[in-house]
Amino acid sequence: MDIDTLRKGLALTIESTALDFLGDKYEGKVRDNYSRKDGRRFIIVTDRISAFDRVLGTLPWKGQVLNSLATFWFEETKHIVPNHLLSVPDPNAMECIECTPLPVEMIVRAYLTGVSSTSILTTYTKGEREFCGHKLPEGLKAHQALPAPILTPTTKAPHGEHDENVSREQIIATGKVTAKQFDEAAQYAMALFAHGQKVCAARGLILVDTKYEFGIGKDGRILLIDEIHTPDSSRYWFTKSYGERFAQDKTPESFDKEYLRRWLSEHGWKGDGAIPTIPDDVKIESARRYIEACETVRGAAFVPNQEPPAARLEQNLRAKI
Numbered sequence: 001m002d003i004d005t006l007r008k009g010l011a012l013t014i015e016s017t018a019l020d021f022l023g024d025k026y027e028g029k030v031r032d033n034y035s036r037k038d039g040r041r042f043i044i045v046t047d048r049i050s051a052f053d054r055v056l057g058t059l060p061w062k063g064q065v066l067n068s069l070a071t072f073w074f075e076e077t078k079h080i081v082p083n084h085l086l087s088v089p090d091p092n093a094m095e096c097i098e099c100t101p102l103p104v105e106m107i108v109r110a111y112l113t114g115v116s117s118t119s120i121l122t123t124y125t126k127g128e129r130e131f132c133g134h135k136l137p138e139g140l141k142a143h144q145a146l147p148a149p150i151l152t153p154t155t156k157a158p159h160g161e162h163d164e165n166v167s168r169e170q171i172i173a174t175g176k177v178t179a180k181q182f183d184e185a186a187q188y189a190m191a192l193f194a195h196g197q198k199v200c201a202a203r204g205l206i207l208v209d210t211k212y213e214f215g216i217g218k219d220g221r222i223l224l225i226d227e228i229h230t231p232d233s234s235r236y237w238f239t240k241s242y243g244e245r246f247a248q249d250k251t252p253e254s255f256d257k258e259y260l261r262r263w264l265s266e267h268g269w270k271g272d273g274a275i276p277t278i279p280d281d282v283k284i285e286s287a288r289r290y291i292e293a294c295e296t297v298r299g300a301a302f303v304p305n306q307e308p309p310a311a312r313l314e315q316n317l318r319a320k321i
């Protein structure tokens with residue numbers, strides 16, 4: 001995307017929504033969710049950006065980019081698992097089937113990486129050779145591929161708390177998920193990930209790890225819900241530079257939030273205290289990377305809708321009620 005369009009986007013971001021006619025609102029860090037009594041849920045992907053679990057402001061076109069990526073992947077994987085997507089009424093919105101979410105996030109990992117204190121890389125470096133019940137071989141290096149992708153479920157922590165790693169048995173013991181449901185969702189997660197890796201490989205990308213959420217629909221079927229394979233839920237690396245950087249013990253080049261995270265930490269911010277003001281040029285560069293990511297995955301140019309978003313959203317969504 002050209003720099004003028006990127007710059008123009010700075011004044012067209014969606015920071016919050018007030019679409020009360022849609023239903024009960026639940027505000028996540030990035031998305032505004034409206035659930036209705038008629039079995040539908042509208043998910044509005046705003047332009048908010050979060051890092052280190054805090055909302056930092058907005059990025060031009062980010063919501064449209066993420067919505068377009070999730071739409072692509074829902075289409076691309078619906079032969080593997082049915083999902084909640086009904087329609088895309090607006091470039092920033094999805095109309096979905098309201099489900100009862102399974103209280104577990106299905107995380108699939110294919111590489112020894114991560115930065116948080118509970119990440120697989122951190123615990124491996126400390127000497128642990130078992131992660132969420134998976135035995136890990138000796139001698140793995142940072143950012144190395146695991147012998148095979150592994151499933152590491154976590155509980156869905158209440159707002160503001162950190163998710164915790166749990167085993168299949170612990171989750172089933174809560175009584176909130178049956179063994180059959182867990183195993184079906186686990187199988188889906190592994191199949192989705194394998195397909196995602198295959199599609200990415202053809203585009204010069206590595207799907208490193210990701211998170212899936214599942215829900216139970218009215219008819220008792222398990223559906224894929226939430227979002228899929230966006231840079232907010234997944235880590236992607238570039239295949240081209242991976243080998244060389246790995247050989248030099250360097251962190252792989254990624255197109256997730258790494259750029260902004262690095263800028264923030266270079267400016268002394270690691271998640272606590274006042275958020276530094278992000279200059280427009282940094283926002284633009286960050287947005288450019290999100291767009292490049294989306295275009296690489298989709299294999300098509302990203303063309304943003306440049307209408308004033310608040311009025312457009314309201315009009316498009318009212319038409320659905």
Ligand SMILES: Nc1ncnc2c1ncn2[C@@H]1O[C@H](COP(=O)(O)OP(=O)(O)OP(=O)(O)O)[C@@H](O)[C@H]1O
Binds near residue numbers: 027096097159213225
């Ligand atoms: N089709 C659906 N039916 C019911 N709940 C859904 C559906 N799709 C997503 N959800 C749930 O809606 C919630 C959406 O929240 P959202 O992702 O916006 O914020 P969050 O998960 O609380 O925080 P974060 O911003 O860190 O992701 C999640 O708990 C998700 O499981």
Ligand SMILES: [Mg+2]
Binds near residue numbers: 028
């Ligand atoms: Mg979420």
